[in-house]
Amino acid sequence: MVAPPIELADIFRDHGPAYRASRAGHLCLAELKVMSAIEHCRTATLGGHVEGCDECGHLRVAYNSCRNRHCPRCQGAAARDWLNDREADLLPVGYFHVVFTLPAEVAAVAFQNKAAVYDLLFRASVETMTRIAADPKHLGARIGLTAVLHTWGSAMTHHPHVHMIVPGGGLSPDGVRWISSRPAFLLPVRVLGALFRRLFLEGLVALHRAGKLTFYGPLAHLADAKTFVRHLAPVRRKRWVVYTKPPFAEPQAVLAYLSRYTHRVAISSRRITAFDGRTVTFRVKDYRQDGAARHRTLTLEADEFIRRFLLHVLPRGFHRIRHYGFLTGPNRKAGIERLRRLIGEPGTAMSREHSTGATSTETSGCWSRWMQRRHPPRSCWRRS
Incomplete structure (x- = not known):
């Protein structure tokens, strides 16, 4: 069974509250807004709407996007x-x-x-x-x-x-x-x-x-x-x-x-390969190398991963x-x-x-x- 893809929002939802608490007073308003937008994007928090198929009439509920340019x-x-x-x-x-x-x-x-x-x-x-x-x-x-x-x-x-x-x-x-x-x-x-x-x-x-x-x-x-x-x-x-x-x-x-x-x-979510609740692994390019050696993975603590994103x-x-x-x-x-x-x-x-x-x-x-x-x-x- 193929594991579901890891989203950037998953990391922010899991580790974001602890990150904000440990850096209280050191995060600017723009950074806090970006974190909140990514965590709540396409969830019930932002509300939703009903979509319908013109051909079969099937209906489904879709949650709204945050539309933040960093998401x-x-x-x-x-x-x-x-x-x-x-x-x-x-x-x-x-x-x-x-x-x-x-x-x-x-x-x-x-x-x-x-x-x-x-x-x-x-x-x-x-x-x-x-x-x-x-x-x-x-x-x-x-x-x-x-x-x-x-x-x-x-x-x-x-x-x-x-x-x-x-x-x-x-x-x-x-x-x-x-x-x-x-x-x-x-x-x-x-x-x-x-x-x-x-x-x-x-x-x-x-x-x-x-x-x-x-x-x-x-x-x-x-x-x-x-x-x-x-x-x-x-x-x-x-x-x-x-x-x-x-x-x-x-x-x-x-x-x-x-x-x-x-x-x-x-970073896009498709570059993230693993998240265990403590560390994040994602694909990077080493431009000093050529060929297959250029592509490798990098593992960071979740705190450092969020810090670099912000x-x-x-x-x-x-x-x-x-x-x-x-x-x-x-x-x-x-x-x-x-x-x-x-x-x-x-x-x-x-x-x-x-x-x-x-x-x-x-x-x-x-x-x-x-x-x-x-x-x-x-x-x-x-x-x-």
Whole structure:
């Protein structure tokens, strides 16, 4: 007999009360709300409704969801709804995946100043992409992108980084042509890393001077301006790595890929393999290893497991999914339709001249596959 799957909510219901009691006065309101929402999600506590089948007339009672953005149960449906809304924004071009990551010395500052530093991470990474893309020496175009904040590593440690999904090209400065990137190259990552480091550190120092950063515990000494500058000195000399992946096989693959990032939480229930009331075992990836050795399991005390999960509770009202460039604005839909026409019309789409000698026809042909996305069948269940 197959054992029932272990849900994150099971761990919170079993060990959550003891965790709250042992840390009374040390948990913020946002963390307490997340714990309560996950524990009560799809239980009688939140009420329910009756669903009926249109074909057979069978009725069943379904309990309501908490709809908290940190709840793994609720984010699957939220991701599907969000993707249906964003499907109209897809362009018939290749899409790149770009990742901007903060070094450990700065991540510690970010944890104590989540709203300010996470927002700076968005601003610095997006300005880096748009500025380098607009440079005539590189792409020379106005790009659009979707950015998603993640704050965790595979083991749920604090690891803030931004994932970007970027169309392979952009609008020319005069606004009349689509400029395509190379089929497997968007922008130079070393140039991106250097500019990102400068913009972020300048912004971080500005936040400190404006008194918008707070420090406590082992970082309390960083409240002094000179000490803070000395703390950042090694980071200024370090190379900040920007990671980029090759384009997706076809635009539809972007939707499936994006759904795994936009509404992901620190850990999904399917990664949890065991819970004995005292310890939690779950699957992790060790990115320092290759092949089968990369996948392993990690066992933590239940207290430590919950603590790591709560590291990633975002400030109230903070937007972790953001759109920029031609993917935003009041006339976004009309602009997207115009871009589709520019990409599809001969003579309006062009590519940068590269050493490969690829023509605009050859470059645009790399992204010619454009099939209509197939939606999964809807359930016959309706709410009564």
